[in-house]
Amino acid sequence: MSVGTLQTSIVLDDPKRIHCGNSDPVLGHISIKYSPGHGNASTELFGPLKVHVTLHGRAKTKIWKSNGQNTNIYRGRAPLFAHRSLVYDDSFRALPGNIGIFPFKLFFPQAADALVADDFSENPTFICHRNQPLPASFQDSYRGFAHRYEAFVEYRIGVDVVMPQLQVEVIKPIKYLEPVVHYEGPRTPQVLNTKPIDWRGIVAVSNELLLPEADRPAGFRQKTKAFFGAGHFPTYSFDWVCLASRELYLGQPACFEVRIKPREKECTATLIPEVWLKSFHVKVKAHTKVRAHRTIFSCPESEGNYTVFEAMGAIDTKGPFSKANDNTKIVNTQALGTGRIGAFPSSFATYNISQDYSVEISFEFEVTGKTKNIDREYAVNVLPPLEVPTTPPAATAGPSSQPPGAENKASDLPPYDTLPPYELGTSSN
Structure with missing residues (x-):
């Protein structure tokens, strides 16, 4: 029988900030609210708690192709990375209705580390190898005379909460409701002196x-x-x-x-x-x-x-x-x-x-x-x-x-x- 519910949410300090490169930290906190189970209205929650956050990125495409009679839809999914970090690992005590705050500080990796080359043909227009530079946040939906597609590059933060010794129900944001973190490449050190x-x-x-x-x-x-x-x-x-x-x-x-x-x-x-x-x-x-x-x-x-x-x-x-x-x-x-x-x-x-x-x-x-x-x-x-x-x-x-x-x-x-x-x-x- 569950002793209660932990409602978790992820809050960014500056949701509209564009983070440039791997030295620009992503700051925020995990909010955890305790609600006791049925029949335990005043029960205090106490036990070990582990909180992990995951910063992850992906690039996704959706393409429509029509031959005049039928339309086929093709998809391209490319994970870029998924880095899991421990935010909290200690005892946790909460009264009903209490909210625990667990700050985090995350950094983007220097490069993508997911290998998905087998899903795509070699093509000089695209990059298939591992350790490629992270692409900037991007989203576009295009409908032209003979072309239609949707595409995005996005980065999100997920959370995992566990109380190993207690039967506690954990409610966390599903993937498409996880907060988006906006990314741009590392800042350019100086103006390039290329020939105009x-x-x-x-x-x-x-x-x-x-x-x-x-x-x-x-x-x-x-x-x-x-x-x-x-x-x-x-x-x-x-x-x-x-x-x-x-x-x-x-x-x-x-x-x-x-x-x-x-x-x-x-x-x-x-x-x-x-x-x-x-x-x-x-x-x-x-x-x-x-x-x-x-x-x-x-x-x-x-x-x-x-x-x-x-x-x-x-x-x-x-x-x-x-x-x-x-x-x-x-x-x-x-x-x-x-x-x-x-x-x-x-x-x-x-x-x-x-x-x-x-x-x-x-x-x-x-x-x-x-x-x-x-x-x-x-x-x-x-x-x-x-x-x-x-x-x-x-x-x-x-x-x-x-x-x-x-x-x-x-x-x-x-x-x-x-x-x-x-x-x-x-x-x-």
Whole structure:
């Protein structure tokens, strides 16, 4: 006959905190409430008690494949690790209704230690070997024209409570109700000094506004001929170059540099016009690939492409290009992960999920009332936050990070917004 019930719950000190790497502890406590059994309303509980907590992680995918008549569902389950820790092992005394509090301090492992390679085919897009870096917390539900999948990487904390010498019923959270712990990779020690990507081009303008004011077309007929290009006007041309980093850091702005240089030998205009950088638009796109367990022939796969961050860059100076600013403009976005679309994890790959990114930029020059739009897209590596957040070289479009020396490093990451349960996740495209 049971002497009573122990109702257990797991409470995190900061449920929305994103823990970076294996040196960022997960703090919380186990709460145990004693309720006596039937007929023992005032019975005190006393005996040895053991409390274990388990920090565990997994990556899971669900893929829909249709041939027009039938739809098959494929699943890919990949455990990452499960580490059990003893929180309490001693005598325990409780009166009816009393609540015992047992603090814990847990750390993520340095790498995944579950080997599930036999369930998946070798594929350079994914990682099948043991001791792979832990992927960041991730959840996505994608429904495209020909692709549909759901995928997540999640980390949870479970609890086991035992009173070896007593018949006590223990009630604990079932697995899908265990609290989620949000994870990101270890902080990046310093900015990588990789060679930036650069694009180059030429802009040439030829119109009546490059003439001295007294020589410009006047009257309806002359203006009409000028409008349709019937006339010989001087030309102003310049080279431009745009520099962009190959790495982006969560919690930091994306930075760009735009320079121009007149092509003096090709410029026939006697008037030097003003050249403006009118706008600079930045879009970060995610490219997610997922796969399920191996079938007879192969591992079913799916993929999705979608925007995770979009912003107008802040240009450091409002005036045109000039010698005063070395014909250079510095552009910054707001801190990555704080965009209106939502936060996103660093680039990663694991047994059944691969996440990488590209950046699409669009900027516009204006010369003598004429505009020239430039579009480029390039692959980037999104890295975890910096150990010491840096200050961008110019004014930014929004908050970027906390200053060096601040005590709480987690504040440079956005709060982790909980998504709907896996089976109820909404679609993005």
